[in-house]
Amino acid sequence: MSTTLNDAALDQLFRNARTYNRFLPQAVDDATIATLYDLLKWGPTAFNAQPARYIVLRTPEARQRLAPALSSNNREKTIAAPVTVIVAHDKRFFDQLPQQFPAYDAKPLFEANPALVETTAARNSALQGAYLILAARALGLDAGPMSGFDAATVNQEFFPDERHAVNFIVNLGYGDPATLFARSPRLSFDQAVTLL
Amino acid sequence: MSTTLNDAALDQLFRNARTYNRFLPQAVDDATIATLYDLLKWGPTAFNAQPARYIVLRTPEARQRLAPALSSNNREKTIAAPVTVIVAHDKRFFDQLPQQFPAYDAKPLFEANPALVETTAARNSALQGAYLILAARALGLDAGPMSGFDAATVNQEFFPDERHAVNFIVNLGYGDPATLFARSPRLSFDQAVTLL
Numbered sequence: 054m055s056t057t058l059n060d061a062a063l064d065q066l067f068r069n070a071r072t073y074n075r076f077l078p079q080a081v082d083d084a085t086i087a088t089l090y091d092l093l094k095w096g097p098t099a100f101n102a103q104p105a106r107y108i109v110l111r112t113p114e115a116r117q118r119l120a121p122a123l124s125s126n127n128r129e130k131t132i133a134a135p136v137t138v139i140v141a142h143d144k145r146f147f148d149q150l151p152q153q154f155p156a157y158d159a160k161p162l163f164e165a166n167p168a169l170v171e172t173t174a175a176r177n178s179a180l181q182g183a184y185l186i187l188a189a190r191a192l193g194l195d196a197g198p199m200s201g202f203d204a205a206t207v208n209q210e211f212f213p214d215e216r217h218a219v220n221f222i223v224n225l226g227y228g229d230p231a232t233l234f235a236r237s238p239r240l241s242f243d244q245a246v247t248l249l
Numbered sequence: 250m251s252t253t254l255n256d257a258a259l260d261q262l263f264r265n266a267r268t269y270n271r272f273l274p275q276a277v278d279d280a281t282i283a284t285l286y287d288l289l290k291w292g293p294t295a296f297n298a299q300p301a302r303y304i305v306l307r308t309p310e311a312r313q314r315l316a317p318a319l320s321s322n323n324r325e326k327t328i329a330a331p332v333t334v335i336v337a338h339d340k341r342f343f344d345q346l347p348q349q350f351p352a353y354d355a356k357p358l359f360e361a362n363p364a365l366v367e368t369t370a371a372r373n374s375a376l377q378g379a380y381l382i383l384a385a386r387a388l389g390l391d392a393g394p395m396s397g398f399d400a401a402t403v404n405q406e407f408f409p410d411e412r413h414a415v416n417f418i419v420n421l422g423y424g425d426p427a428t429l430f431a432r433s434p435r436l437s438f439d440q441a442v443t444l445l
Contacts, residue, residue, distance in 0.1 A: 055261050055389040062258050063387060065251050067291040067380075083444065090442055094435040095263040097382065099396045101433040107442045115445040149440075154433055176396065176417065179372045183379030184263075186293065191259060193251040200295045200372065221372065237297040237350055239290040244345075246286055246303045248279070249311040 066190050071233055073195040074130045076226030081136040081194065083111075089188055096184035098177040101154045104146035105181035106217055108139040119222070122206035127199050127222075134197065135226035139207065140185065141217045142178035144170065178220045185223060195228030262386050267429055269391040270326045272422030277332040277390065279307075285384055292380035294373040297350045300342035301377035302413055304335035315418070318402035323395050323418075330393065331422035335403065336381065337413045338374035340366065374416045381419060391424030 058066075086109055098104070110116045116132050119139075123131055131137055147163035147170065163170050186196045200221045207219040254262075282305055294300070306312045312328050315335075319327055327333055343359035343366065359366050382392045396417045403415040 055386070055391075057389050058254075058258050058261065058387045062254050063288060065254065066262075066387060067288040067384060070291065072293045086442070086444070087438060090438050092259060092263040094441065095266065096379070097268045097392070097394055101435075103436050103441065105441065109442060109444050111444060149436070152434065153436070156430065156433070173396070175371065176375045179375035180379040180382075183292070183376040184383070186376075187380070187383050188263060190251070191254045191262060193253050195251075196293070198293055200369070234352065237352070238348065239297075240299050240345070240349070242283060242286050245290070245299065245301065246282070246305060248282070248305050248307060 065193075066187060070190050071195070071228065071236065073197045073224070073226070073228030073232070075133070075229045075232035076135055076195065076197075076224070077229050079135065079227045081225055085192065085194070086136070089185070089192060089194070092188040092191065093181065093184040096181060098180060099173055100150060100157075100159045102146050102150060102159075102173060102177055103153060103181070104142040104174040105178040105220070106141045106143050107185070108141060108211055110137040110139070118210055119202070119207065122202045122210065124201035127201045130197070131199075131222070131224055134224035136224070138185065138223045138225060139211060139219055140178060140182040140221050140223060141212065141219045142174040143217055144174060145216060146174060174218075175220065182221055182223065189225055193227075194225055197224035198222070199224070261389075262383055266386050267391070267424065267432065269393045269420070269422070269424030269428070271329070271425045271428035272331055272391065272420070273425050275331065275423045277421055281388065281390070282332070285381070285388060285390070288384040288387065289377065289380040292377060294376060295369055296346060296353075296355045298342050298346060298355075298369060298373055299349060299377070300338040300370040301374040301416070302337045302339050303381070304337060304407055306333040306335070314406055315398070315403065318398045318406065320397035323397045326393070327395075327418070327420055330420035332420070334381065334419045334421060335407060335415055336374060336378040336417050336419060337408065337415045338370040339413055340370060341412060342370060370414075371416065378417055378419065385421055389423075390421050393420035394418070395420070
């Protein structure tokens with residue numbers, strides 16, 4: 054039976070979690086990346102389609118390949134991050150549906166409808182990117198998600214086959230609290246929620 | 250200092266969490282909905298833009314308004330759910346940026362670029378919908394997200410002002426484990442992740 058997680062967990066996941074621009078000089082090892090995927094993969098997607106693909110840039114050299122695509126305020130901090138993940142989607146995600154969603158053959162539905170492929174890939178890879186952020190926090194990591202980059206340049210550099218496309222980018226590491234800015238506010242309940 | 254959450258928490262959020270189609274006859278009260286928003290609101294969005302708006306359908310009558318838009322396999326279970334949330338976005342989210350992101354005036358950036366408004370709203374309201382799913386699980390609730398509906402019909406019924414648009418829909422409640430199907434598989438690490 055599920056109950057509410059304790060306050061420390063809710064703080065770590067949501068209430069005290071922050072977007073970090075600078076990280077402590079502490080590596081994110083491959084075992085942690087494997088553990089991260091083994092959590093985030095369970096998040097729900099439409100038809101269990103799991104369109105997201107994750108390119109993990111572990112070295113400054115690998116991250117340097119991103120530099121020309123990044124906005125000026127994202128460049129330096131990304132090169133300096135312990136790990137950067139390109140959250141992308143596979144435009145042929147539906148080829149795997151017969152294995153991933155055995156309950157119903159949804160592959161023809163997507164083969165016949167490129168617009169549905171596009172919206173499903175964009176929406177669900179975004180969901181999976183959010184699962185990555187929260188799974189990272191659940192493991193004691195901090196995330197620095199960003200969408201300030203030129204998508205065409207990222208796609209050209211990392212996905213020359215044109216089969217994949219970037220959604221957004223997330224720096225990962227152990228955040229340096231000394232570098233945090235003041236926290237921005239949030240919309241009130243009444244601004245964001247309508248009860249019917 | 251953050252550490253890894255305990256196994257019970259990781260199970261509840263990710264490893265044992267399931268998408269539910271049927272819920273126990275246990276209400277989701279307004280206090281729980283308020284607590285849910287007070288968690289999910291902290292999730293990161295680009296420029297802290299928070300484009301998502303949440304329409305919470307608490308009664309069968311309110312959910313009945315959704316029925317004509319839902320695919321046949323989503324209709325009955327949604328009418329029967331304790332609560333249904335329409336995750337939408339506000340196309341004028343950037344009007345609130347001067348208050349929500351005081352560090353930098355991003356409003357003109359969006360005013361001049363309708364395509365950027367569209368992709369930012371779609372991506373970030375999807376992220377916020379994922380935060381809602383995981384915040385619900387953190388509170389011991391279960392979620393039943395779905396995208397099998399006619400968006401134009403939902404928008405016409407709930408957003409006649411054309412200022413808002415649906416992204417996806419989530420049933421919430423306390424899942425009935427007796428109604429679960431066998432769990433679908435997930436892509437292996439090597440299918441989804443590339444280490445560079």
